[in-house]
Amino acid sequence: MSVVGVKVSVCLYPSVALSSRDFSLPSSSLYHDRKILRLGSSVRVRCKSNGKRRTEPVLAVIESSRVPELDSSSEPIQVFDGSTRLYISYTCPFAQRAWITRNYKGLQNKIELVPIDLKNRPAWYKEKVYTANKVPALEHNNRVIGESLDLIKYIDTNFQGPSLTPEGLEKQALADELLSYADSFSKAVRSTLNGDDNNSAETAFDYIEQALSKFNEGPFFLSQFSLVDVAYVPFIERFHLILKDVMNMDVTSGRPNLALWIQEMNKIEAYTETRQDPQELVERYKKRVQA
């Protein structure tokens, strides 16, 4: 569990919990180097009611496993100040790919996670960070890189940590094939969920089952854990839960390779840290469909 908040005495309130949602507090100062997260240290805050900046002592440390999201009321981040930041949303499967990659490579102290509230996005995100106004985006070396599949390759190639790129031509060829199928896979499953094609989800999962049987030395697509597993897991996680709940379709039934893959994926902390609560995930999907 990481520490992500502090209590200070601010403005008119005797003691309040600080989070970037409630306060004009740049997330980078909240979390950077974990410097201000000790009792007795101080933090610079801007009072929303009068806009004045003050230095306040930290009165308590609040524990939570996740950094709060930034929203339209959050102070702009000092972009291109030399920091490396990964902008994500906790609910976005594309962003989850980049988040898992960062975790697996042990880059938690090198790449700061900046979660954005997509429903109430800060205007400065589009203006100053990423004109596409989407997540994920990585700020690194004075530029911003988007598109999750490009991004996971970029992180794997440009940062230290265990490699997620397979060795050997055969594995590389399968990796390329599977990475380029990832969007079609999602479209096929969505087509069943939308009621357009009853069989396309089954066919798409059969393709996955087949692919998982190609290398037998390990449970993952290319036997060892790789970018291909990272690319698929956020989507398989969602579809597995949603198809079961909404259509009573168990995608692991008759697919032992997939069942084992899911089981093994759930032992990888870099991924489990990024998982959403399953019930919330399904409820969010249902709400979106009904809207």
Ligand SMILES: N[C@@H](CCC(=O)N[C@@H](CS)C(=O)NCC(=O)O)C(=O)O
């Ligand atoms: N092709 C992009 C898709 C990214 C994407 O669509 N992200 C969604 C959240 S899951 C987003 O930022 N949506 C905001 C918007 O479209 O305005 C990728 O692979 O990174």
